[in-house]
Amino acid sequence: MAALSWNGLNGITPTARGLLLNSNRGIGFVVQTTHAKEFALAHWLVGGADGGRLCLRCFDGAGSVRENIAGDALASGTTLQWAPTSKTWQAGAVMQESDLNRRQTVRLGPEVASAQIGIIGFDGQIELEALRLYGLPEDAPAILSGCPALPAGGRTLMFSASWDLPSMPPGTTTNADVTVPGARRGDFSDASLDTSSIAFVLDCHVWSNDKVRVTARNVSLSTVDLPAAALHVQVVKRRVG
Numbered sequence: 001m002a003a004l005s006w007n008g009l010n011g012i013t014p015t016a017r018g019l020l021l022n023s024n025r026g027i028g029f030v031v032q033t034t035h036a037k038e039f040a041l042a043h044w045l046v047g048g049a050d051g052g053r054l055c056l057r058c059f060d061g062a063g064s065v066r067e068n069i070a071g072d073a074l075a076s077g078t079t080l081q082w083a084p085t086s087k088t089w090q091a092g093a094v095m096q097e098s099d100l101n102r103r104q105t106v107r108l109g110p111e112v113a114s115a116q117i118g119i120i121g122f123d124g125q126i127e128l129e130a131l132r133l134y135g136l137p138e139d140a141p142a143i144l145s146g147c148p149a150l151p152a153g154g155r156t157l158m159f160s161a162s163w164d165l166p167s168m169p170p171g172t173t174t175n176a177d178v179t180v181p182g183a184r185r186g187d188f189s190d191a192s193l194d195t196s197s198i199a200f201v202l203d204c205h206v207w208s209n210d211k212v213r214v215t216a217r218n219v220s221l222s223t224v225d226l227p228a229a230a231l232h233v234q235v236v237k238r239r240v241g
Contacts, residue, residue, distance in 0.1 A: 017046045018129040021121045026055050028118015029133045034061075036139035039106045043095070043119050046127040050096030052119040054078060054104045056089040061113040072112055076105035088116075094123050157182050157235040159212070163193065164228035168200065168218040176214045176231065183210055183235045194230040204233060 011025035021027060031039065045051055056073050058066040066072055068082045077099075078091040095102045108115055117133060119126075159180045166174055183189070183206045191204040191214045199220035207213050212233055218224050 015127055018127055020125060020127050023121040023124050026118050026120030027128065027131065028116050030114065030116050032114050033108050033112050036135050037108045038136055039117055040134040041104050041106065041117060042132045043128060044130040046129045050094065051126045052095050053122045054091040054095065055118055055120040056106065057087060057116040058112045059114045066112065072109040074107045155237040159233040161231055162228050163231035165216055165226050167223060167225040169223045170218055170221050173215055173217045178212050178214060178233055179210055180212050180233060180235050181210050183212055187238050188236040191233045195226055197226055199224045206235060
């Protein structure tokens with residue numbers, strides 16, 4: 001993948017408005033597609049010009065290019081054609097408003113682990129001003145859900161399991177360490193136990209990556225021996241800045 005990502009830089013020239021791509025050069029995004037399979041590509045050329053063609057490369061889990069395998073790549077507004085020299089799928093027609101194919105949706109096959117999705121000049125030089133790749137909300141990386149700049153700045157992580165507390169004399173404590181993937185030190189955490197007893201209190205904190213410690217303390221004046229009950233842990237990602 002690395003060799004196929006960088007060998008075209010000598011045909012790309014910065015301009016005052018964007019990048020000037022030679023007819024045999026392209027630019028795009030490298031995306032991990034194990035789970036996310038649908039993307040939309042939007043591009044703008046300087047002056048609102050038409051031009052450019054959709055271009056994709058597909059890779060397996062080892063980073064090796066998948067060559068001319070049916071079902072690896074489909075596009076919404078064009079027929080993709082295999083180009084053996086560049087090992088890419090390329091749109092069969094130029095992207096232009098009059099043909100209603102300037103915005104393209106791409107669907108990748110189940111065996112495609114990663115892909116390069118972008119645009120090439122093909123029919124001649126193009127001056128690219130902007131290029132954006134969109135994915136489905138449900139496939140957004142988890143870190144985006146906790147980004148402070150987003151309106152939905154918090155992200156909640158959940159854990160549930162049965163906890164059978166030992167017999168606890170007055171004033172004693174017992175701990176349970178649970179794994180909550182994505183939890184980090186400094187995140188807010190809380191715990192609850194599905195019981196009607198008021199003889200103890202719960203405390204919890206994130207003490208290491210993915211690790212939350214729940215502490216139960218007997219605050220009554222007698223020994224408490226509860227049956228196993230459902231333990232629920234909630235971690236809320238903190239806002240940074």
